[in-house]
Amino acid sequence: MAQKPSIPKGTRDFSPVEMVRRNYIFDTIKDVFRLYGFQPIETPAMENLSTLMGKYGEEGDKLLFKILNSGDFISKAPQEVIDEKNSNKLTTHISEKGLRYDLTVPFARYVVQYRNDIVFPFKRYQIQPVWRADRPQKGRYREFYQCDVDVIGSDSLLNELELVQIIDDVFQRLQINTVVKINNRKILAGIAEAIGEADRMVDITVAIDKLDKIGLEKVNAEMLEKGISETAVEKLQPILKLEGSTAEKLEQIATVIGHTEIGAKGISEMQTLFAYLANFDLKTEVELDLTLARGLNYYTGAIFEVKSKDVQIGSICGGGRYDDLTGIFGMPDVSGVGVSFGAERIYDVLTQLNLFPHESMETTKALFINFGEKEEAYCLPVLAQLRKNNVNAEIFPESAKMKKQMNYANRKEIPFVILAGEEEMAAQKFTLKNMETGEQQLVSAEELIKALS
């Protein structure tokens, strides 16, 4: 009968300690989102497969978790499909729903579905888990949270500014030193056009994206291998090696791509954004990084990536401007821009730098030791008073051995313990013990409440 309990690979349970830390991250992020006028939405864990399929490429389709239809699903599948034993084909007959793979596609679906009720520009944030049937490995899970913030229905670059301010504010609150790298897809398109490979922008950006990881030589080799002409790769070199201030970089790049319409537009957008940014005293570094491309092909303007300066880890936040996310659901020409915070990596950074706050509003502040029926009755009204004063407090539910009760307080990291035995009761007092210093005080009920409130 008894089973050895376990959970599916790639999934996690979160203990109280982990929950408090995760909530610290989520609450910080949410507070900042609200400060900038963003509002929360939530979408269902399950979406129709018709909504999800074909949105993440062939590989993505495979990584979707699919829900088996309820009831007698197999009798509804055509016999010839069953006989064929082709899992992909059979899936479409026995499964109609899947778990969401990200928050972007459900958000696009949401915007189109409620387009008549939504007030545009729509500033929304969404913090929910997503599921991917990826091979689990260190730091990669099959269930993980995404924290997305987007403005949709406005092409003003003020939105890009505000996203950088949000990034700055979040990481300042979390005390993580960061650098925000910014680029613009229009500049990349301009480069592709200027070097005579306009229709190869995707290949070029995918290669450029790897510059940090594999180096200039291998990037060049990869481009040649993909059929980019030698002349084009040659023309690209000065751009890959650009250095200097942001203004300098933009000026240099303008001399190469300023004659292309899209390149000029991209440079102008970046000039506007960096001019905006210059007016604010940001704690984060902000830099133009022409090697930044980001894999996702729906980006059309500014793109962002945030790195921790003190921990070697992938980007902890990223995103960009997209001009046609909702087109696939029948609502074209709606521009949006957004970023996604990587809660799992932020957790790892905070852990490595020991930056989680020591005290938390979420944990118990004081424990009454339970010495027995009479003592319990003496303590309960004061416990109720403490809670009326919004002090998280508890009493050990039975008069167990002192050692067990103190161990409970220690393990739960409760900072204060309150003892009331014969002596304290006779004197109408309580002993308040500071668990960190070991210091004890004999106090009245009023003093106790005052000390802990």
Place this chain on the structure above:
Amino acid sequence: MAQKPSIPKGTRDFSPVEMVRRNYIFDTIKDVFRLYGFQPIETPAMENLSTLMGKYGEEGDKLLFKILNSGDFISKAPQEVIDEKNSNKLTTHISEKGLRYDLTVPFARYVVQYRNDIVFPFKRYQIQPVWRADRPQKGRYREFYQCDVDVIGSDSLLNELELVQIIDDVFQRLQINTVVKINNRKILAGIAEAIGEADRMVDITVAIDKLDKIGLEKVNAEMLEKGISETAVEKLQPILKLEGSTAEKLEQIATVIGHTEIGAKGISEMQTLFAYLANFDLKTEVELDLTLARGLNYYTGAIFEVKSKDVQIGSICGGGRYDDLTGIFGMPDVSGVGVSFGAERIYDVLTQLNLFPHESMETTKALFINFGEKEEAYCLPVLAQLRKNNVNAEIFPESAKMKKQMNYANRKEIPFVILAGEEEMAAQKFTLKNMETGEQQLVSAEELIKALS
């Protein structure tokens, strides 16, 4: 290409307005849970089917959402099972995981899995969605949140007291008038034994549970139909018709079942709990209700159900004491007690009684109207100052028509609008408009920040 977007039946999207209201409920509940020393945990959406199957009865097994195995699942199913076309049998070969059906079984699994790391008594709360392939109908969804709070590893009745205090505190904060109905499964077992039908307790309690809904006559008929003897049903009548104060009820019932060991134990437990309760000034009504049985068979002691006094709706909170929840996972004899708050019904009650708070910390407090480039530059530093003072504020991202911008403020229910055009700029002032009263004030930046902070 374009699809008409929709979501699976029985699931819901939550708009910003709904999210703010739902968060109000969840935050209120969480605050109270923490006040009583409870800590959060979370478990994965997916559990192994071996964890879930057989825990909710045959009907429950059918209502589990099952996840299709990834990859070439069908080639791993035995040919004879495929040929048989029996969906139930086939499921075990093509699906290994399911979505959680409630929070109780995952919690039991969690307790057993981490038994060596957990500090007992373990006071945990868990607020997460669950999924059931039920037929959707008004007020019944395929995805909905449960809010569970449990103490496990302590059989002290102090825990029952604290749960009632938590219920009282939560509904007092939400301003919902409630009555908490309490019964004890041991009393029900004592009754079954005393009327000579000890092994029919389940049938008797299931029938009694319906007393409120179908009336005494039909309950009697149902018991006879189920083979409970006429003598037994006769003996049961005085108990079904009991009236008076709690102490009176307990005394009367003691005369009938006090001679049974389990009945005496149940009465003693209720006397202790009601004696505890008498010491506290609760706002909720609390009553012993012998007709309360609750369907779930794992309850072994106190059982609770909470009703709204002002809205006709099912119970908005319920739970009880269980003595062997973890037994099925190989950890016997661990007693626990807990209740679950029905967030969806609480939402309906608050809506019907118009009790959601009008103002929320979560929404934007002030919007700067955007009159153009110069005006925007004049406003941005003050906007940043407001945010530094923790005021949720935004600027319309482009200089759209005044009507459009005011409409945005209205639809988003932003209470203050800030206007700064030529005149204000010349005077180094801002016009602060109260959107509810229409009142306008000309103020300096400092006065503006002070007025909104």
